[in-house]
Amino acid sequence: MSDKLGALREYDIHSDWTIYNRRLESYFKANGIEDDEKKRAILLNSLNEEAYKLMYNLCMPVVPENKQYNELTSIFDEHFKSSLSPFAARYKFYNSAMDAHETVANWAARVRSLAGQCEFGSTVYDWVLRDRFIIGFEKGPIQDRLFEEKITCSFSDVITIASSKMAAQKNSCMEEVKIEPGLHHISQHPRTPSTAQNRSVMSDSGASGSGVQNRRKKCTVCGRRNHFTSDYISPKFIKARPLPYGIKEKVEKEIDRLIELGVLKQVDYSRWASPIVPVLKKDGSVRICGDFKITINPHLEVDQFPLPLVDDILAELGGSVIFSKIDLSHAYNQVELEEESQDSGVC
Structure with missing residues (x-):
């Protein structure tokens, strides 16, 4: 059994190199790996075939195995460096909106991710994320609730409020409606079996026999006789x-x-x-x-x-x-x- 802490998956060029590089550094630190040759060997071994070919071409005329570890990471840093300008990044940020299938937590995480390349200053960073988070909601009860907050509220404050409001809204959708007992009519003067009304009652209820037999049956709501519940249902x-x-x-x-x-x-x-x-x-x-x-x-x-x-x-x-x-x-x-x-x- 390996005594190493954690595990590294293969890196492919379609993944985020910045995130993978940070995980790689954490892996080295957790396992006490400081030797440059070991770091280089682990990095190259973690690249899949497509990623290794890219590293090999970028290192030419020197092969990757003859480069220092820091040189290899710098090569990929430069290659995968985003060419997106801060203004283009801010355009995407300010035009983002919460997706219909997103949770509050996922929307908050996406707001943070979109702000990553916008180069907002530290003094306004929290305010900008808070404002985009609120405005990105669809018009409705959640956004209305967030509009009630004071301007001094923080990004984390509005996330908590939105999560609570959405949970309460979901619970209300599943709420059971109480069934009130229906009003029904009690005949004070029962008619004879020969009347048209008595024949209609018999037919609607599916009962058979004389009107006297029907009058002996009890209503399932009030327990009294002389009428049927199904004939006097309150809408x-x-x-x-x-x-x-x-x-x-x-x-x-x-x-x-x-x-x-x-x-x-x-x-x-x-x-x-x-x-x-x-x-x-x-x-x-x-x-x-x-x-x-x-x-x-x-x-x-x-x-x-x-x-x-x-x-x-x-x-x-x-x-x-x-x-x-x-x-x-x-x-x-x-x-x-x-x-x-x-x-x-x-x-």
Whole structure:
């Protein structure tokens, strides 16, 4: 087992030489390597074939093995030295913005990286990074919160505030909505089985028998008789939940697409409203689902049917030679709701 501390990966010319050189110096210091020949040998051995060829060409007519370690690092320092002027670097810095998929910590790190070649003075360095960090946010609750801070706040202060605000915003998106008990009607004067209303109650509830039998059943909400819960449901209107900024544009485009296809239609008023649940698919698109478990699902009359066993299905398929499969895109959108049910499907 090696008694060396740490490990060095191969260096390729597409990596950052400045960062690799600093790691190399840390490796030498951690392992007490001070001999110049050892340093040179480790450096050359750490270069991949493409990087060694570059070093070899830059050292001509002398081979790299005959150069001092400091000479080799200076050759690469000069070769990989950025030709970007401070003004060009500042142009990139001042035009940067937080990406939709970036975390607060990653955005702060990118701001620091972009400022590396801008040659900001030490007296204004923290202020400039702070300002770019705040302005780079998309307009919204996080930037509004940062605008409330005093001008004396530091770069580290605004990073902490933005991280806390983003965490709170994510938690609010996942917050469960409390279900309030629905109001329902209690009939004070039950009608006879021959009335039209009584026949409608029987049909809607799926019950059979006389009106007297129906009056003996208890409401699942209040426990009283003479009415059914499903016949007197109070509509629920749940406010829309805030969307993560990373998928907000995708959700809006998907809604527009579904409206254009006629799957959805826009309404100005509804007694029912369920919040949507956007699901990010593997191909990067968004599937929009409705969170009906807090609105209409508790009141649905479900047709219960036992699922067949796998063995039963295989037994029925025995002897078959031709098989077919249907795969419906957006399967639930293939079934159109009846007009009287569309109001309860509003999202």
